[in-house]
Amino acid sequence: MDSIRIAGGKRLTGTIPISGAKNATLPLMIASLLTEETLTLENVPALADVKLLGDILGNHGVDITVSGKRSGEDGRYGKRFGLCAKEIVDTTAPYELVSRMRASFWVLGPLIARMGEARVSMPGGCAIGTRPVDIHLKGLEALGAQISTDAGYVIANAPKGLTGTRILFPGISVGATHNVLMAAVLAKGETILENAAMEPEIGDLATCLNAMGARISGIGTHTLKIEGVKELHGATHSVLPDRIETGTYAMAVAMTGGDVELVGTRADLLQSAIDVMGEAGIEITPTNNGIRVARNGAGIKPVNVETRPFPGFPTDLQAQLMALMCRAEGVSTIRETIFENRFMHVQELVRLGADISLDGDTATIRGVETLTGAPVMATDLRASVSLVIAGLMAEGETIINRVYHLDRGFERIEEKLGRCGAVIERLSS
Ligand code: UD1
Numbered sequence: 169m170d171s172i173r174i175a176g177g178k179r180l181t182g183t184i185p186i187s188g189a190k191n192a193t194l195p196l197m198i199a200s201l202l203t204e205e206t207l208t209l210e211n212v213p214a215l216a217d218v219k220l221l222g223d224i225l226g227n228h229g230v231d232i233t234v235s236g237k238r239s240g241e242d243g244r245y246g247k248r249f250g251l252c253a254k255e256i257v258d259t260t261a262p263y264e265l266v267s268r269m270r271a272s273f274w275v276l277g278p279l280i281a282r283m284g285e286a287r288v289s290m291p292g293g294c295a296i297g298t299r300p301v302d303i304h305l306k307g308l309e310a311l312g313a314q315i316s317t318d319a320g321y322v323i324a325n326a327p328k329g330l331t332g333t334r335i336l337f338p339g340i341s342v343g344a345t346h347n348v349l350m351a352a353v354l355a356k357g358e359t360i361l362e363n364a365a366m367e368p369e370i371g372d373l374a375t376c377l378n379a380m381g382a383r384i385s386g387i388g389t390h391t392l393k394i395e396g397v398k399e400l401h402g403a404t405h406s407v408l409p410d411r412i413e414t415g416t417y418a419m420a421v422a423m424t425g426g427d428v429e430l431v432g433t434r435a436d437l438l439q440s441a442i443d444v445m446g447e448a449g450i451e452i453t454p455t456n457n458g459i460r461v462a463r464n465g466a467g468i469k470p471v472n473v474e475t476r477p478f479p480g481f482p483t484d485l486q487a488q489l490m491a492l493m494c495r496a497e498g499v500s501t502i503r504e505t506i507f508e509n510r511f512m513h514v515q516e517l518v519r520l521g522a523d524i525s526l527d528g529d530t531a532t533i534r535g536v537e538t539l540t541g542a543p544v545m546a547t548d549l550r551a552s553v554s555l556v557i558a559g560l561m562a563e564g565e566t567i568i569n570r571v572y573h574l575d576r577g578f579e580r581i582e583e584k585l586g587r588c589g590a591v592i593e594r595l596s597s
Contacts, residue, residue, distance in 0.1 A: 179426045186410055189408050190410060194217065195373045198274050199350060200225065202253075203253065204253065207380065211247060213579045215584070223285055224269070225253075228259070259289040290317070311326075313326045332359035332396050337362065349373065367477070395594070408434075409434055410433075411433070411441075411551075419492045419557055422463045427463075432457065434458070439484065450462070467496075492557065494558060552573045
């Protein structure tokens with residue numbers, strides 16, 4: 169299993185290219201199930217999750233080509249994906265695949281909408297009602313799908329098709345919004361989704377669906393209105409920049425007291441995080457190509473932050489902000505309101521010398537003058553990258569084990585940071 173070795177203490181300077189957003193790419197790839205024609209996606213990042221989803225879609229019959237090559241050949245990773253679901257050969261998404269990536273559950277909506285049936289494994293370890301998919305299922309039932317569960321599978325049928333209706337989501341869920349939106353575009357009549365998530369990746373999916381012939385309005389708000397259409401057609405769509413990767417590198421630069429231009433991104437995608445970093449004394453300015461992040465000499469000021477659905481501070485940047493606050497001049501608090509138990513990084517940051525205490529959903533971080541390198545373990549995607557940020561400023565050597573989590577969501581991280589002066593290398597084993 170690969171690990172990453174970082175020798176801390178180097179200021180980051182230069183430019184970092186920002187990739188297409190993982191969390192937009194996944195639903196966009198799934199949207200290819202909605203049409204017989206080819207959906208072409210540009211700016212697709214080279215990530216393990218993208219490859220895995222390619223395998224899952226391949227199982228349903230989606231033919232994927234990348235830069236002219238066929239799926240599975242060398243060069244699978246690329247910037248331009250053609251996805252063609254001319255014929256859906258299998259409406260079952262098996263446990264072995266779905267359990268490896270939660271987002272693959274979102275094939276449910278498109279499969280019912282196009283095929284009138286689907287059998288999709290519940291994501292690993294999840295039960296309806298606890299770590300739930302209840303909002304997804306209620307939404308699809310409201311559109312007329314008959315849903316039952318058997319042996320860990322959701323079985324959905326809509327032999328006469330789906331019918332549009334008004335759906336008030338009981339809680340804000342990114343995944344349920346993607347899933348139900350993709351089903352509603354082919355439903356008969358009008359669907360109104362209220363209390364929908366308004367993360368930019370939802371807007372990106374809706375924009376792509378409209379380019380495929382869907383009729384969605386209210387994009388960028390909590391209320392989406394969908395006029396169902398009989399069928400969708402092919403389209404070409406460029407994936408929006410990754411706001412989580414942007415915020416992650418911004419915090420890495422801030423941590424090292426560096427000065428870097430993040431190229432190919434947009435400030436409006438992460439305004440709440442930019443505001444928090446501004447409070448922390450980090451300079452962030454828009455440029456023609458993206459944004460510039462700098463902390464020249466000034467200390468890091470402590471902040472008090474709660475994670476919230478968009479446009480609030482994203483839970484996917486919580487661990488990274490916590491790493492940054494480990495070096496703040498004072499006491500910060502971070503409250504996690506979206507996911508329970510999303511504090512797996514705390515004990516690893518403490519191994520590097522951080523002073524963090526936990527009380528329920530709130531972490532209190534007392535800034536320390538130095539962090540010290542140590543071997544640490546990556547526990548999930550965002551937690552692992554927070555360890556990279558801490559390692560960049562820790563004295564001595566930090567070895568991060570189990571980096572496959574990083575490869576799920578960060579493209580060429582050691583190369584991007586290395587080009588800005590970080591001493592970072594991947595150790596293959
Ligand atoms: C997506 C993102 C993930 C991000 C999260 C919140 C992708 C691939 N993943 O995950 O990176 O951290 O949004 O911004 O885009 N919930 C229910 N019932 C449901 C569904 C969700 O109670 O049916 C709860 C969840 O347990 C959680 C909250 O709602 O507490 C938000 O989850 P959700 O927005 O659905 O997250 P994901 O779509 O899984």
